[in-house]
Amino acid sequence: MSDQSLLFEIDDGVATLTLNRPESRNAMNMPMRAALRDAIYSIRQDRSVRAVILRGAGTAFCSGGDVHGMSVQTAEEGRNRIDDLHGWISQLVDLDRPTIAAVDGVAYGAGFSLALAADFVIASPRARFCMPFMKLGLIPDCAAFYTLPRAVGLARAKELIFTAREVSVDEARGMGVVLEVVESETLHARAAGVARALADASPIAFGLSKRALNMSLGSDLRTMLELECVAQAVALTTEFHREAVQRFRDKATPLFTWPVA
Template sequence: MTDVEAERVEGLLVDLADGILRVTIARPDRMNALDIDSMRALGDLLEGRARERDVRVVVLAGEGGAFCTGADLIAASSGPGTDPRVVMDTANRVIRAILTLPSPVLARVDGAAAGVGASLALAADLTYAAPSAYFLLAFVNVGLMPDGGSSLLVPAAVGRARAAEMALLGERLGAVDAHAAGLITRVLPPDDLAAHVDAVAATLAAGPRRAIELTKRSLTAATLDRVEEALARETEGQAELLGSADFREGAAAMLARRRPRFGS
């Protein structure tokens, strides 16, 4: 891929210009929910193309009114069964790739960042949002627990009490409150969001590569040094819950737009 090409790969729109690799989740008909193939493609991209020498910054965004609403429950319910541990390993690979990428990662959030979509946004080094954006650990609403590292990413930013409110009650946190709580970098007017993210990306792309890399590494080590433990706990718990009757009921209720009737 050259500086003038753009490519669509498994629900992703990818382009590179001036050292900035822009990765847009392009599944607007599903509010950019990720199925297993698009999650694998995102992991491949972040572990491969994003680490090449001509990439100095990565920008993550969503197409059409949402950032990412998590896992695609319609795809999961209609397709062949996938081992829960494979699902978890695929999601964990993406989060790990964002955190360990030498280049800084920016998230541009417009609309919903829910479930693993919230994890993607919060794993970024700098997260910018429109006032309409919100962050939602929706897992408990379908009988699951937080994953994608969010059981660490959120409390590391906002503290245990606020994280417990988000995770246990499954209530959305609007962008303004998310910024006030220290969860995201900045809230910008909708008309200014893309231009501001582009300007920050350009500043970073023109900056000292090695100094930025070592700074990112140091900040991540200082604040998220137990991320592997968190991912392991989430994998164990979620692998159990993904096979549970409560998850089946929660997913069915969400797809039917009704309240779930949990039994356990």
């Protein structure tokens, strides 16, 4: 990424995307948006990537969109600006590999939405979350209308959006937004450990399960049962399943274990 607003690294099958504008608390400007788009599309095409970590440089995750670049002249321009986000944010939400957000400091606006696009959020004690859009006369973006109610429930999502209040890490954990709270000094190591552990899961079983879970709240029972039949039929034919069964019979070390040490 030539402007370095996003650092993109792959190490042993784990891709790390670091929002890299610490001087603005990693506010998301247009170059960063373009870099995120390119990185996520690249990850989707690269099957050697087994897990993804989202993090921020410095002492913040992401303070939201860069207000200096928000001005638009027409409704069409504004719609196109947000619609451009939808291609890559939907690809991230639906990515068939584990995604971990390591949140240190603020996750405001689009930063909160970006964290919600991950499967799990691991946060430091100084993490803070907010949907401040009402203060600016705007609405949430980056798929928050989809992800936030699924994380906290409809009534709580309304409260967070309508009041634009800040949420502490402990409250966010109680709501189900945050999976774990760890000290800032160990946050990124913990996120990497979780990502590497999940990367050892069956990529087919994980991907099928994630897609089914993302569909579940918008589908009926019969649809989900049929999806279960088809997905399990595929999973039963994988080499991962065959080897896992053999290891169980042999009392050997499992291919996938939890919790993370």
